[in-house]
Amino acid sequence: MRVAVIGAGVIGLSTALCIHEQYHSLVPSLEMEVYADRYTPHTTSDGAAGLWQPYLSDHGNLQETLWNKETFDYLLGHLGSPAAKEMGLFLISGYNLFTQPVPDPSWKNIVLGFRNLTPKELELFPGYSYGWFNTALMLECRSYLPWLTNRLMQRGVKFFHKKVESFQEVSDNGMDVVINCTGVRAGELQPDPELQPGRGQVIKVLAPWVKHFIITHDIESGIYNSPYIIPGSEFTVLGGIYQHGNWNEENSAQDHKTIWENCCRLLPALQKAKIVQEWSGLRPARPWVRLERETVRHEHFQAEVIHNYGHGGFGITIHWGCAMAAARLFGSILQEKKLASPPQPRL
Amino acid sequence: MAAPKVAVVGAGVIGLSTALCIAETCPSCSVMVLSDQFSPNTTSDVAAGMLIPHTYPGTPIHVQKQWFKETFTYLFAISNSAEASEAGIHLVSGWQVFKNTPKEELPFWSDVVLGFRPMSEAELQKFPQHRFGQAFTTLKCDCPPYLLWLEKRLKATGVQMYTRKVADLWELHSEYNIVVNCAGIGAHQLVGDEKLFPVRGQVLKVHAPWVKNFIRDGDGLTYIYPGIHRVTLGGTREKESWSLSPDPGATKGIFDRCCSLEPSLRGAQDIKVKVGLRPSRQCVRLQREVLSQGGVKLPVVHNYGHGAGGFSVHRGTAKEAARLVGECIAALQGSSSRAKL
Numbered sequence: 248m249r250v251a252v253i254g255a256g257v258i259g260l261s262t263a264l265c266i267h268e269q270y271h272s273l274v275p276s277l278e279m280e281v282y283a284d285r286y287t288p289h290t291t292s293d294g295a296a297g298l299w300q301p302y303l304s305d306h307g308n309l310q311e312t313l314w315n316k317e318t319f320d321y322l323l324g325h326l327g328s329p330a331a332k333e334m335g336l337f338l339i340s341g342y343n344l345f346t347q348p349v350p351d352p353s354w355k356n357i358v359l360g361f362r363n364l365t366p367k368e369l370e371l372f373p374g375y376s377y378g379w380f381n382t383a384l385m386l387e388c389r390s391y392l393p394w395l396t397n398r399l400m401q402r403g404v405k406f407f408h409k410k411v412e413s414f415q416e417v418s419d420n421g422m423d424v425v426i427n428c429t430g431v432r433a434g435e436l437q438p439d440p441e442l443q444p445g446r447g448q449v450i451k452v453l454a455p456w457v458k459h460f461i462i463t464h465d466i467e468s469g470i471y472n473s474p475y476i477i478p479g480s481e482f483t484v485l486g487g488i489y490q491h492g493n494w495n496e497e498n499s500a501q502d503h504k505t506i507w508e509n510c511c512r513l514l515p516a517l518q519k520a521k522i523v524q525e526w527s528g529l530r531p532a533r534p535w536v537r538l539e540r541e542t543v544r545h546e547h548f549q550a551e552v553i554h555n556y557g558h559g560g561f562g563i564t565i566h567w568g569c570a571m572a573a574a575r576l577f578g579s580i581l582q583e584k585k586l587a588s589p590p591q592p593r594l
Numbered sequence: 595m596a597a598p599k600v601a602v603v604g605a606g607v608i609g610l611s612t613a614l615c616i617a618e619t620c621p622s623c624s625v626m627v628l629s630d631q632f633s634p635n636t637t638s639d640v641a642a643g644m645l646i647p648h649t650y651p652g653t654p655i656h657v658q659k660q661w662f663k664e665t666f667t668y669l670f671a672i673s674n675s676a677e678a679s680e681a682g683i684h685l686v687s688g689w690q691v692f693k694n695t696p697k698e699e700l701p702f703w704s705d706v707v708l709g710f711r712p713m714s715e716a717e718l719q720k721f722p723q724h725r726f727g728q729a730f731t732t733l734k735c736d737c738p739p740y741l742l743w744l745e746k747r748l749k750a751t752g753v754q755m756y757t758r759k760v761a762d763l764w765e766l767h768s769e770y771n772i773v774v775n776c777a778g779i780g781a782h783q784l785v786g787d788e789k790l791f792p793v794r795g796q797v798l799k800v801h802a803p804w805v806k807n808f809i810r811d812g813d814g815l816t817y818i819y820p821g822i823h824r825v826t827l828g829g830t831r832e833k834e835s836w837s838l839s840p841d842p843g844a845t846k847g848i849f850d851r852c853c854s855l856e857p858s859l860r861g862a863q864d865i866k867v868k869v870g871l872r873p874s875r876q877c878v879r880l881q882r883e884v885l886s887q888g889g890v891k892l893p894v895v896h897n898y899g900h901g902a903g904g905f906s907v908h909r910g911t912a913k914e915a916a917r918l919v920g921e922c923i924a925a926l927q928g929s930s931s932r933a934k935l
Contacts, residue, residue, distance in 0.1 A: 326720070332861035337804040340687040340731075359717050360729055368708050368731070371674055371685075380709055380731075382687075382717070382807070456684040456736075456822045458806045480804040516678035 248276050248581075251417045253436070254428030254556075255283035255406070257292040257388055257566045260395035262426055262555055265570035266577050267402050274581065281399070282417070284410035287392035291430055292562060294449065294528040296477035296484035297335065297387040298460055299564045302470055305353040308535055312353045314568025319357050321567045322384050335390025335480065340382040341460030342368075344375035349466075351379075358383045372513065375463065383460075386563050387479055411436070414543045418550035424580055425543075425552045426573060431531035433556045439537070442557055445530035446493035447471060447486060448502040450510075452520040454483040461513060463487075471560055474509035482523055485510040489560070491532065498525045533557030538569055540576050551580050597624045598923050599769065603760050603784070604776035604898070605629035606638040607735070610744040611908045612776050612897050615916035617751040620923065626770075627748065630759035630780075633741035637778055640797060640870030641905060642819035642826035643682075643735035644808065645669065646690075647703050648903030652877030655702050661910025663706050668909045669733045679822075682739025686820060687731040688808030689713055691724035691855075696812055699726075707732045721855065724811075734808075735905050736821045760784065764885055767892040772922045774895045774915060779873040781898045787879070790899055792871035794835035796844045798827040798852075800862035809855050814902075816851040818859070824866075827852040827859070831902075833874075840867040875899030880911055882918050893922040 252263040263281055271277045287293055299319055305312045325331055326338065342364065355361040364378035372378070396406070411417055414436060417425050429436055431444050457478040465473040471489035478484075487509055488502050503525060511517045537557045543550050555573045558565055600623050602613040613627050633639055647662045649655075673683045691713070704710040713727035721727065745755060760766065763785065766773050775781060782790045802825045810817040819826040830844050845867050853859045879899045885892040897915040900907060 327857045329857070329860065331858045332804065335804075337806065337858065339806045360711075360714055362709065362711065365709055380687075385804075454679070455803065456679050456682070458684060458686050458820060478806065515674070515676040518676055519679050 248274050248278065248424070249422045250277065250279045250424045250426065251420070251422040252279065252281045252426040252428060253283065253411050253417070254430055255281055255286050255392070256290040256428065256430055257392065257562050258430065258555055258558060258569065259283065259426070259428035260392055260399065261566045261570040262428055262573045263404060264395055264398055265567070265574045266426070267399065267404060269574050270577065270581065271402065279404045281404060281406045282409050282411050284408070286406075286408065287396070288389055290388070290392065291528045291531070292388040292392060294447070294526045295388060295563055296449070296479060296486070297385045297391075297563055298339070298477050299384040299386065300462070301352070301354050301561050301564050303349070303352050303464065311536060311565060314565045314572065315354060315561070316357045317568035317571060318565055319384065322386060326384075330394070333390065334394045335385070335387030337385050337480065338382055339385045339460055339478070340380065342372070342462070343379040344372050344461065344463045345377040346375060346465070348377045349464075355381075372461075385479065388563065414550050414552060415545055415548050418548045423551065423584075424577065425550050427552055427554045428556060430556055431529040433531070433537075433554070442531060442533050443492050444494050445471075445532035445559060446488065446490040446495060446527065447530055447560070448488045448498060448506065448525070448527045449484050449486040450503065450506050450522055451482040451484055451524040451526070452517065452522050454478065454517060454520040456516065457483050457514065463513065474506065474513050476510055476514060476517070483520070485517070489530070494529065496527050496529065498527050530560045531557050531562070532559040536565070536569060538572055540580070553577060553580075597622050598771045598926065599623075600625045600772045600774060600919060601766050601770040602627045602774040602776055603629065603763070604778055604780065605632045605741075605755065606636040606776070606778050607737070607741065607744075607904055607908045608778065608897055608900060608911065609776035610741060610748065611912040612774055612915045613748055613753055614744060614751070615909075615912040616774070616919050617748065617753050619916045619920060623923075625753045627753060627755040628758045628760055629755075630757065632755065632757065633738040633745070636741065637870045637873065638741060638904065639737045640795065640868045641737065642797070642817070642821065642828070643737055643740065643905045644819050645707070645733045645735075645906050646810065647906040648901055649702075650875075650877045650901070650903070652875075658907065659702050659706070661907035661914075662703050664910035664913060665907055666706050666733065669735065673733055677743070680739065681743040682736035682822060684734055684736070684822065685731055686734050686808050687729070688810070689717065689721075689727050689729050690810045690812050691718075691721045691727040692812035693724050695726040704728075704730070723854075734819065734821060739822065763894060764887060764892065767885070767890060771926060772893045772895065772919055774897060774919060776897050778898055779871045781873065781879075781896075785896075790873060790875050791834055792836055793874045793901065794830060794832035794837060794869065795828065795872055796830045796841060796848065796867065796869050798845060798848055799824040799866045799868060800827060800859070801864045802859055802862040804858065805856065811855065816848075816855060818852050818856055825862070836871065838869045838871070840869055872901045873899055874901035878907070878911060880914055880918070882922060893926065895919050895922060
């Protein structure tokens, strides 16, 4: 049973690990290979600050809320383990700020200690009259992706630095199942008009005195188009750009100015922070995550594909729930191929 | 009295903040800071600088609360300004956890810090050995940055600082009109205060930049305080111990207790051990005294004995000390004008 995972961002690697962990003992013949043209630290995931936080509204998509919760609980369970530091996983508290009262988010009971901000706390943020405080998690991909890669390599999973041009190419290579975790460029393998880039730009600075995340919201501008400050284990990420439909991965001077001025207004002490790096990336935005099976047929070939892409700006937040769901789809493929039937008693 | 000459003895957080308050409230005063130690070698430099008050048994609670509130308000404004990083002042959130529910569930300072509330069940699950906890956000003064920033502010207002070991306050009587005694643990010898005693504290300052929240055991013995560059792990509270040498047994004890609260600390790097002697007393000695020898008088204002709570009340006690200096000046002017008759 040969499985190809296309894509080595947080989705590809975690899905690969989840499937391998669950099925390799049931399917001794399981051989898994990862194909990607970009590996850490050059994936979209690497540019993300790594904060676990879903969008404000789940748009009635309960499935995604459950996947978010599964991910949070899974990570929380790993916090006390020796692996946490290597994974780039740690707790962090912080603020969500609004210019007017808003309903509580779907994730208020998933995070720890969710509450509204007091008037005195709001004094810290002139211009904002309402907000939340909670404790959430950080999962830094520049540590998490190498950690996932090591776990996979230990399990004998092979990695190939290669741009896959078609499902057929992979199927011709003898792959039985293809896991499509190609993120923003999934459309190159199979057109998907629902998938659009949500361009973001961030400035990484040295500001080790900042211990809280601060995320502002401007209901008019939309998600991520309002300044945010997220302190990591080494750098603090300043952001606040979301440009739907913009494929440009080059840094924009105008966006730099927007981010810098807005974040310094939010936290005046940032003016003294040293800028270390600037980065742009494309969030794989979709109205909802595409997580489903498809039997891709073309002339003489047929491949079982599991799609797992379109996680927008919440890939890290939702990744493990999606990996588990993809693993369940994989299980159903195995059942159909009669490869993972329960052990029969010997007569 | 044209320009009263005021000597402040001591250059820890109490000495420097008191000198600054005096310079602010008495612009005509000529203020000098005299100390045998300056940052990074003061007791303050060892402390984590967390704004979580210590309760003084001998001081009325409303006074302690006033001191804390003044200090918190003052630092809150700095933390919100462009100077925050230079001054070393930053907000930090976290938890105080108790193995047994404390008698007093609401400490006197609960409405001064930000967002104080009991911990939720989910939050307590992270601390399986603890049954109760409080979550809040407070401020931290990182040293040396805060002391260096105070020194910079002092120089800007014309206050000079001199390295000098003062063996006896009286030795200053010919050069200064008023002496302010902020000698901390040094007051034990300097003024022979038997009520002042050291409470030895050993801490580890480690590199663990992923720790963003503080955790404190309500017994006050174990704590994890993330600073700008290092996390302070503590600690010990050894009454009457004068030893400034690190104790390896204590180091292991502190590290193990902190790792039990926060397992990821096992990965902490570059562990530095520091020792400080908390200048402890039933109450802070914040009062005037007049020393006199052979008809010559030297007004003294004492401001020492802050024990484990120096940072938490420093600005409040500094302001009170400055007010007492003002009283000394008024008394000197009153007696000098009487002398003219």
